[in-house]
Amino acid sequence: MSDFTIRNMHPSELCLALDWAQREGWNPGLHDAACFYAADPRGFFIGLEDDKPVGCISAVRYGEDFGFLGLYIVDPARRGCGYGERLAAAGMDYLAGRTMGLDGVVAQQENYRQAGFGLAHRNMxxxxxxxxxxxxxxxxxxxxxxxxxxxxxxxxxxxxxxxxxxxxxxxxxxxxxxxxxxxxxxxxxxxxxxxxxxxxxxxxxxxxxxxxxxxxxxxxxxxxxxxxxxxxxxxxxxxxxxxxxxxxxxxxxxxxxxxxxxxxxxxxxxxxxxxxxxxxxxxx
Missing domain, CATH: 3.40.630.90 (Aminopeptidase)
Structure with a gap:
């Protein structure tokens, strides 16, 4: 049985997460990693299967009452194993007690609704x-x-x-x-x-x-x-x-x-x- 763990990212691992974002077609900026990390160095989480990175999520705290979830990615070969749910739970636990926002891709919007998120508007x-x-x-x-x-x-x-x-x-x-x-x-x-x-x-x-x-x-x-x-x-x-x-x-x-x-x-x-x-x- 595989061992799945979640921990905070090191700065270099945020670059890996953005490589995954590029693979998903999100087209990150060349210097997004440094800017993102400046927002909240503790707000980036990586999921590891047998110590190999297979997923990530960001959960950035802003001020005292707001937070934002993003960079929610699981290796396509490891989807369906429950890793995404555990990463989402880790991010939401970090933002507990705050209003949380996210930009949900079409494929995940129903899952977010079931998790208690309501639609505000679409971004294009x-x-x-x-x-x-x-x-x-x-x-x-x-x-x-x-x-x-x-x-x-x-x-x-x-x-x-x-x-x-x-x-x-x-x-x-x-x-x-x-x-x-x-x-x-x-x-x-x-x-x-x-x-x-x-x-x-x-x-x-x-x-x-x-x-x-x-x-x-x-x-x-x-x-x-x-x-x-x-x-x-x-x-x-x-x-x-x-x-x-x-x-x-x-x-x-x-x-x-x-x-x-x-x-x-x-x-x-x-x-x-x-x-x-x-x-x-x-x-x-």
């Missing part, structure tokens, strides 16, 4: 090729490098759009290598920001937060301006934001993947009309 991944949109001339005078904006101001803005503070992750995310981070500043105040990072295939924009659709468009164009024509760019949007839907349509992007944003309790009350791109399906 869109893919486009640079140079194929309807960009035209846009006023970009308010878009500046995000490093010009004091970090405390960025964190304050971000907290309006995320259920809990996550400064360690945020600092790592907006300053990661092979990325572009821009802010929309008007009257010396931040009114939106976006990050585009290099992924194993092309680029992903996330987050893309803005007070209105015009600023979101400005940020989108500025972020993609340095990408060579014809390269793939991904954007994950909440389906409930119609202006985000119009943005991806303007840029001739196609939906390629979807998840269900689900919560174990009442959904956080967030202004999703200002969320034009989600930071990460894995970390919420």
């Amino acid at each position: 991944r869109y893919l486009g090729l640079t140079g194929q949109g309807t960009a035209g001339a846009q006023d970009t005078h308010a878009v500046v490098p995000l490093s010009w904006v004091p970090f405390a101001e960025v964190a304050t803005y971000d907290h309006q759009l995320f259920p809990a503070p996550h400064e360690h992750f945020l600092h790592a995310w907006i300053s990661q290598p092979d990325s572009v981070a821009l802010g929309a500043v008007e009257n010396d105040e931040l009114h939106g920001y976006g990050v585009m990072r290099t992924c194993r295939e092309g680029y992903k924009i996330g987050p893309l937060f803005a007070d209105d659709a015009d600023l979101a468009e400005r940020l989108f164009l500025a972020l993609t301006a340095s990408v060579p024509t014809g390269r793939p760019v991904y954007l994950d949007i909440p389906e409930v934001n119609p202006q985000a839907q119009k943005l991806v349509e303007r840029h001739r992007m196609e939906m390629v993947f979807e998840t269900a944003r689900m919560y174990s309790g009442p959904p956080p009350q967030l202004p999703l009309e200002r969320v034009f791109g989600i930071t990460s399906f894995e970390l919420g």
Whole structure:
């Protein structure tokens, strides 16, 4: 009989988990491991069969009351052995007493419902090729490098759009290598920001937060301006934001993947009309 154990990941094992995520078609960023680990070093678990890694899950704590489950993967050859259920239990135990969120792939959504998670909305991944949109001339005078904006101001803005503070992750995310981070500043105040990072295939924009659709468009164009024509760019949007839907349509992007944003309790009350791109399906 095989011996199955679960323990916290070492940092190098998080790189292995992201390799598995790539195998699943999730296309992680080149530097996601370091950013994810900064969020909660104790929140990543690996399952081992006879000391061989066969599964993983993340369960990241944010603040005092919120947590997010992700990176839920079991080796295809070992599925059906009950390992996934034990990994899920370990993650949920770590987040016990908190509202928990997750982005559930279609195949797992019924299992999450049975575990007590309710649907809040769908998130949709869109893919486009640079140079194929309807960009035209846009006023970009308010878009500046995000490093010009004091970090405390960025964190304050971000907290309006995320259920809990996550400064360690945020600092790592907006300053990661092979990325572009821009802010929309008007009257010396931040009114939106976006990050585009290099992924194993092309680029992903996330987050893309803005007070209105015009600023979101400005940020989108500025972020993609340095990408060579014809390269793939991904954007994950909440389906409930119609202006985000119009943005991806303007840029001739196609939906390629979807998840269900689900919560174990009442959904956080967030202004999703200002969320034009989600930071990460894995970390919420």
